[in-house]
Amino acid sequence: MSIDRRSFLKLAALGGGAVFASSLPGCAAKGSQGDGGDFYFVQLSDAHWGFQGPKVNPDARGTLPKAVAAVNALPVRPDFIVFTGDLTHTTDNPVERRKRMSEFRDIVARLEVRDVHFMPGEHDASLDHGKAFMELFGATHYTFDHKAVHFIVLDNVSDPAARIGEEQLEWLAADLAKQPEEARIVVFTHRPLFDLAPQWDWATRDGAKAVDLLMPFQNVTVFYGHIHQENHHRTGHIAHHSAKSLIFPLPAPLSQPKREPLPWDPEHPYRGLGFREVEAEGAKLSIEELPVERA
Amino acid sequence: MGDRRTFLLATALFATGIGGAVRAGDAPRVIKVSARRFVFTPNEITVRKGEPVIFELTTEDVFMGFDVPDFNVRSDIVPGKVMRLSLAPDKAGRFTFLCDVFCGEGHETMNGTLVVT
Numbered sequence: 208m209s210i211d212r213r214s215f216l217k218l219a220a221l222g223g224g225a226v227f228a229s230s231l232p233g234c235a236a237k238g239s240q241g242d243g244g245d246f247y248f249v250q251l252s253d254a255h256w257g258f259q260g261p262k263v264n265p266d267a268r269g270t271l272p273k274a275v276a277a278v279n280a281l282p283v284r285p286d287f288i289v290f291t292g293d294l295t296h297t298t299d300n301p302v303e304r305r306k307r308m309s310e311f312r313d314i315v316a317r318l319e320v321r322d323v324h325f326m327p328g329e330h331d332a333s334l335d336h337g338k339a340f341m342e343l344f345g346a347t348h349y350t351f352d353h354k355a356v357h358f359i360v361l362d363n364v365s366d367p368a369a370r371i372g373e374e375q376l377e378w379l380a381a382d383l384a385k386q387p388e389e390a391r392i393v394v395f396t397h398r399p400l401f402d403l404a405p406q407w408d409w410a411t412r413d414g415a416k417a418v419d420l421l422m423p424f425q426n427v428t429v430f431y432g433h434i435h436q437e438n439h440h441r442t443g444h445i446a447h448h449s450a451k452s453l454i455f456p457l458p459a460p461l462s463q464p465k466r467e468p469l470p471w472d473p474e475h476p477y478r479g480l481g482f483r484e485v486e487a488e489g490a491k492l493s494i495e496e497l498p499v500e501r502a
Numbered sequence: 503m504g505d506r507r508t509f510l511l512a513t514a515l516f517a518t519g520i521g522g523a524v525r526a527g528d529a530p531r532v533i534k535v536s537a538r539r540f541v542f543t544p545n546e547i548t549v550r551k552g553e554p555v556i557f558e559l560t561t562e563d564v565f566m567g568f569d570v571p572d573f574n575v576r577s578d579i580v581p582g583k584v585m586r587l588s589l590a591p592d593k594a595g596r597f598t599f600l601c602d603v604f605c606g607e608g609h610e611t612m613n614g615t616l617v618v619t
């Protein structure tokens with residue numbers, strides 16, 4: 208499996224695609240919890256199905272299907288796929304919200320990987336406290352285990368004030384109490400759990416409480432969305448990695464006065480969009496960024 | 503983050519009238535800010551560095567928030583109530599204030615500028 212993956216990465220790099228690979232410092236476990244075997248998963252984020260804005264994405268209805276096709280074309284099938292929120296673009300109309308979610312669900316049903324995990328973004332859940340999302344996709348926070356890695360999905364969007372909330376934090380604490388300190392833990396969430404740029408609403412109001420709960424564990428990595436670009440940050444030994452979007456990129460945090468989508472570049476369509484592979488090889492995680500459409 | 507939480511708690515206490523007395527001679531200027539989906543009025547506010555001010559916050563429609571992250575102060579804006587938030591800015595510049603409670607389709611553009619001279 209890992210040999211195949213390495214071969215694939217080499218081929219992908221040679222192929223001229225915008226492939227970025229980096230190991231994640233701090234993710235190496237001093238003692239892994241059993242040998243669950245190498246695997247990889249795919250993270251997609253911020254599809255914003257229903258968005259309309261030809262100046263930033265004239266192919267708004269085509270980008271998600273292209274991403275699905277790109278994932279299906281991967282030479283090695285991932286063990287699972289995770290969508291880290293903002294499946295749909297927000298709407299005040301509850302009927303339209305459900306329509307967008309249904310359309311999104313139909314499109315991603317074409318994924319050839321059957322194990323797909325969803326979580327909401329604020330566009331999906333903040334106007335109805337996650338009601339429509341739960342109707343169509345199920346729980347907004349949950350855990351699952353895969354090959355000796357413990358995955359935790361945190362919901363920091365169903366509260367429109369961008370809080371995880373005491374009830375969910377208690378649930379998190381109870382779940383973590385069952386994990387050994389050396390457990391390999393991966394957290395999926397939508398908003399950053401740290402104050403990346405509160406001026407742009409890039410924060411979770413009580414995210415520090417979740418980070419505090421995670422801090423005693425040696426091997427924790429957080430993958431999130433929301434900011435429509437890669438960003439790599441550490442809170443102590445915990446690494447946080449944001450993903451690109453599938454609809455439009457946003458500027459670097461606080462790099463300009465307003466948080467406005469970057470315009471579409473006809474010379475480089477789909478630039479700044481993409482998805483991510485995360486490979487768990489032994490106790491090490493590594494990521495590779497892949498474009499929606501290869502040049 | 504701990505400091506931020508402490509400051510927010512102090513701000514909340516002041517906003518509810520429990521604490522945060524202004525020193526004699528420094529009577530804060532009251533600045534009324536009205537919110538409605540998806541604008542603040544005014545959306546540009548000018549104050550002097552060190553000037554104590556109280557924002558009196560109201561909403562014309564739904565529950566909102568008023569957040570000035572560069573000064574670690576925020577308040578909910580509850581329909582039917584006047585929320586009071588104190589600030590004495592200790593640095594000059596142009597700073598964003600924003601609604602930090604997701605309030606609808608135009609929420610992400612609901613912000614303004616605090617100009618501290």
